[in-house]
Amino acid sequence: MSRRSSFDVNEIRALIAKRKRGDRLFNFVGATLIILSLSVLGALMVKLAIDGTSRLLETHDVRADGQTPGFRDAVGTLTRAPAVGELPAGWEIQMDPIDLRAAEEDMDLSVFVGQYVALNGDRPHPGDLLMTYTKATAIEKVAPGQERAGEPDLVGVIAKAPARNRTAYQLIPEPLRLTLNDEVKNIESLEGKRVVATGRRSATTGTIRATRVEEVFRRSFFASGTSKNASEAGIFPGLIGTLMVTTITMLMAIPLGVAAGVYLEEYAPKNRITALIEINIANLAGVPSIIWGLLGLSLFIYFAGLGRSSITAGMTLGLLVLPIVIIATREAIRAVPNSIREAAVGLGATKWQTVRYHVIPYSLSGILTGSIIALSRAIGETAPLVCIGAVVFMTGVPTLTGAFTVMPMQIFDWVSRPQKDFHANAAAASLILVLVTLCLNGFAIWIRFHLRRKIKW
Amino acid sequence: MSDSALPATPTINFDPDARAIRQKRFEKGIEVILFAAGISSVAITLGIIVMLVWESLPFFRDVGLVKFLFDTEWSPLLGQPRYGIWGLLSGTICTTAVALCVAIPIGTISAIWLSEYCSPRLREITKPVLELLSAVPTVVYGFFALLVITPILQAILKAIGIDLPGFNMLSAGLVMGIMIIPYIASLSEDAMRAVPMSLREGSFAMGATRLQTSWRVVVPSAFSGITAAYILGVARAIGETMIVAIAAGNMAGFHFNPLSEGQTITAYIVAISKGDLPHGSLEYRTIFAAGLTLLVLTLFFNVAGYIIRKRYREAYA
Numbered sequence: 162m163s164r165r166s167s168f169d170v171n172e173i174r175a176l177i178a179k180r181k182r183g184d185r186l187f188n189f190v191g192a193t194l195i196i197l198s199l200s201v202l203g204a205l206m207v208k209l210a211i212d213g214t215s216r217l218l219e220t221h222d223v224r225a226d227g228q229t230p231g232f233r234d235a236v237g238t239l240t241r242a243p244a245v246g247e248l249p250a251g252w253e254i255q256m257d258p259i260d261l262r263a264a265e266e267d268m269d270l271s272v273f274v275g276q277y278v279a280l281n282g283d284r285p286h287p288g289d290l291l292m293t294y295t296k297a298t299a300i301e302k303v304a305p306g307q308e309r310a311g312e313p314d315l316v317g318v319i320a321k322a323p324a325r326n327r328t329a330y331q332l333i334p335e336p337l338r339l340t341l342n343d344e345v346k347n348i349e350s351l352e353g354k355r356v357v358a359t360g361r362r363s364a365t366t367g368t369i370r371a372t373r374v375e376e377v378f379r380r381s382f383f384a385s386g387t388s389k390n391a392s393e394a395g396i397f398p399g400l401i402g403t404l405m406v407t408t409i410t411m412l413m414a415i416p417l418g419v420a421a422g423v424y425l426e427e428y429a430p431k432n433r434i435t436a437l438i439e440i441n442i443a444n445l446a447g448v449p450s451i452i453w454g455l456l457g458l459s460l461f462i463y464f465a466g467l468g469r470s471s472i473t474a475g476m477t478l479g480l481l482v483l484p485i486v487i488i489a490t491r492e493a494i495r496a497v498p499n500s501i502r503e504a505a506v507g508l509g510a511t512k513w514q515t516v517r518y519h520v521i522p523y524s525l526s527g528i529l530t531g532s533i534i535a536l537s538r539a540i541g542e543t544a545p546l547v548c549i550g551a552v553v554f555m556t557g558v559p560t561l562t563g564a565f566t567v568m569p570m571q572i573f574d575w576v577s578r579p580q581k582d583f584h585a586n587a588a589a590a591s592l593i594l595v596l597v598t599l600c601l602n603g604f605a606i607w608i609r610f611h612l613r614r615k616i617k618w
Numbered sequence: 619m620s621d622s623a624l625p626a627t628p629t630i631n632f633d634p635d636a637r638a639i640r641q642k643r644f645e646k647g648i649e650v651i652l653f654a655a656g657i658s659s660v661a662i663t664l665g666i667i668v669m670l671v672w673e674s675l676p677f678f679r680d681v682g683l684v685k686f687l688f689d690t691e692w693s694p695l696l697g698q699p700r701y702g703i704w705g706l707l708s709g710t711i712c713t714t715a716v717a718l719c720v721a722i723p724i725g726t727i728s729a730i731w732l733s734e735y736c737s738p739r740l741r742e743i744t745k746p747v748l749e750l751l752s753a754v755p756t757v758v759y760g761f762f763a764l765l766v767i768t769p770i771l772q773a774i775l776k777a778i779g780i781d782l783p784g785f786n787m788l789s790a791g792l793v794m795g796i797m798i799i800p801y802i803a804s805l806s807e808d809a810m811r812a813v814p815m816s817l818r819e820g821s822f823a824m825g826a827t828r829l830q831t832s833w834r835v836v837v838p839s840a841f842s843g844i845t846a847a848y849i850l851g852v853a854r855a856i857g858e859t860m861i862v863a864i865a866a867g868n869m870a871g872f873h874f875n876p877l878s879e880g881q882t883i884t885a886y887i888v889a890i891s892k893g894d895l896p897h898g899s900l901e902y903r904t905i906f907a908a909g910l911t912l913l914v915l916t917l918f919f920n921v922a923g924y925i926i927r928k929r930y931r932e933a934y935a
Contacts, residue, residue: 180826180827180829180830181827183827183829184827184828184829184830187727187730187731187735187828187829188731188735188828190727190731191727191728191730191731191732191735192731192735194724194727194728194731195728195731195732195744195748197724198724198728198748198751198796198799199747199748199751201751201796202750202751202754204766205754205758205759205762205766208762208765208766209758209761212765417655417658420651420652420655420656421652421655421656421658421659423652424649424652424653424655424656425656428649428652428653429656437660438656438657438659438660440921440924441659441660441663442659443920443924444663444917444920444921444924445659445662445663447850447853447854447857447916447917447919447920447923448666448857448913448916448917448920449856449857449858449859449884449912449913449916450857450859451857451859451884451887451888451909451912452666452670452857452909452912452913454887454891455669455670455673455887455905455906455909456665456666456669458891459669459672459673459906460665460669463897464669480662483659483662484659487659511641511645512645512649513644513645513648513649534753537753538753540755541754541755541756541757541758542755543755543756543757543859543860544756544859544860544863544884544887544888547888547891547892548887548888548891550891569755569757569860572757572758572761573757573760573860573863573864576757576760576761576764576765576864577864584761584765587761588761591755591757591758591761594755594757594758595754595755595758598753598754598755599750599753599754602749602750602753603750606746609746610742610746
């Protein structure tokens with residue numbers, strides 16, 4: 162920069178103002194970038210909530226007498242009541258239920274031909290059309306353009322053709338025509354009246370009920386297992402599997418990790434071996450998760466012969482989170498001041514006595530924080546479990562030594578499918594997973610925060 | 619002292635030497651157990667290396683190292699299989715590059731803001747919340763990349779006239795970058811905080827603004843720590859699996875175009891593990907060969923980052 166022999170006050174003021182402007186601009190930019198990054202997280206949560214509500218919440222009809230029908234009841238809607246005219250909102254036809262799910266067992270499907278049934282398992286919304294169950298020969302899939310009257314995407318095929326009847330059955334949507342049996346004096350007297358719903362085929366009977374809809378938590382999502390029908394598939398095996406696998410993981414990682422951390426901080430001499438162990442742990446913390454899966458595959462499944470089970474998964478994840486526990490333990494122990502150790506030794510305590518009765522109790526909250534972070538990491542890990550062979554379609558509940566699945570695996574499978582229905586399942590399960598993870602991490606942050614305030618040496 | 623005058627005292631079996639010996643043995647035992655726990659980490663590392671090498675050695679014997687390292691097409695499951703790792707490495711490099719383009723600017727600027735501009739109370743809240751970004755399970759990020767970012771990018775690029783395929787490396791890289799921001803921001807901010815206040819005070823005394831101080835004094839002093847942060851971010855991006863497995867597709871190819879489908883090393887391993895491969899076949903061994911490559915890469919970056927970090931920590935000790 163050239164030396165100025167004369168100082169122009171205004172120029173200098175302009176320069177200073179420019180610098181200050183730049184400073185304020187950077188302040189703004191920095192804060193905005195952080196807010197933008199966090200808003201991505203917010204957008205993620207919003208997307209999950211929007212997509213997942215169809216699987217997590219459902220509308221329930223509450224009958225006038227307060228009873229709540231089970232959600233598998235068949236429900237019909239008044240689309241046209243020729244004898245009466247417009248019924249006010251809040252009135253529905255409670256169709257006599259036909260449980261189509263019985264068709265999955267070995268029974269004669271011709272019983273259902275012509276009946277009006279609700280979609281298998283899914284609860285139609287008020288205003289949806291019902292469908293007839295009819296027999297179609299040799300048609301398994303309806304080609305585009307060949308759909309009958311009604312909403313084309315409601316046409317489906319019964320998932321499993323029973324052994325006896327090899328024919329594929331087809332559901333055809335049809336609008337309902339409703340006739341009241343008795344004479345109607347006024348709207349309120351409709352409650353309890355029987356109706357006959359007729360379509361192209363034979364009639365089905367039902368009763369008019371007053372309804373009240375409320376949004377309730379869809380328990381079936383948490384209680385049911387995998388299914389080819391997206392709206393029926395639930396996360397129950399995933400939940401049980403995650404619980405089992407993470408329990409084994411924590412049982413393995415916490416004792417081993419705390420012991421290793423205690424050794425490195427309290428007992429290890431400052432020599433080459435210790436430096437090697439330290440570098441090792443830093444390396445292990447950075448190993449990609451898929452490689453842990455390969456380790457589990459080669460070592461636990463084939464070399465040790467443990468098979469594709471929850472135990473293998475738990476041990477593999479235990480090794481994966483071990484560095485996290487070790488590093489957290491070391492930091493917690495390092496934070497304990499030396500005066501405490503010296504005081505204990507001054508009273509005649511041995512090394513183990515100081516560690517066990519003085520150092521570890523003070524570092525417990527730090528160890529707890531590290532364990533919670535390790536736990537939240539273990540819950541969300543998918544890649545190693547894919548390698549170990551977590552299945553995605555399982556009947557029943559995961560066991561310790563048999564096939565197993567975990568929630569992230571379910572999400573991975575549902576997201577990878579091309580059908581949009583399963584994406585809603587993935588969104589709902591992801592929402593649960595993210596909420597659990599964020600709660601755990603938030604809890605760990607809170608503990609750490611509290612720690613800093615509480616401990617006064 | 620005469621025995622008859624005192625009352626009979628019960629004899630206590632008090633042998634101080636035996637107790638000391640017992641205690642010493644106990645202490646030694648505890649130390650051995652703890653040492654075993656400590657050395658287990660070395661055993662684990664050895665186990666990983668041995669296992670990867672042992673499982674992929676037959677693969678390298680069959681295919682040959684030269685073809686593996688220098689061929690550009692990776693198609694081990696075709697009739698005429700090709701085993702060039704560059705088919706997968708190009709995918710990894712491409713996604714990592716996109717991720718770094720997002721994470722490095724945002725992470726560094728966030729770190730500077732956090733360390734120089736932010737009040738300490740606000741920092742106590744903001745830093746952990748920022749780290750929450752990296753705590754979200756990566757499957758969920760993959761979901762986000764596939765179902766939110768890809769449609770948005772498709773809409774944006776269609777306005778320019780570019781057709782973005784459903785599986786592309788751009789959205790996977792972007793989301794990966796967002797996931798890595800906390801790593802880079804956190805480590806860089808630690809590095810910047812380690813710079814002594816006296817340097818900053820000297821700069822302020824000369825009349826510099828915070829912007830000038832941070833860019834001309836703090837960042838150059840903390841440069842090795844910031845570089846370590848970048849390197850560790852690269853290592854994390856290389857090893858990321860689920861985001862690319864879900865959003866970037868399954869077609870390995872030798873191109874560095876983020877607007878198309880690609881497969882990384884990690885996504886390949888996942889794709890093969892999902893299927894059914896007979897144990898011991900050549901296709902089965904390809905995942906170990908790919909895993910070995912991945913391990914070598916991440917080990918290199920992790921060790922480099924660790925060494926640089928240690929060095930900058932000692933500089934201000």
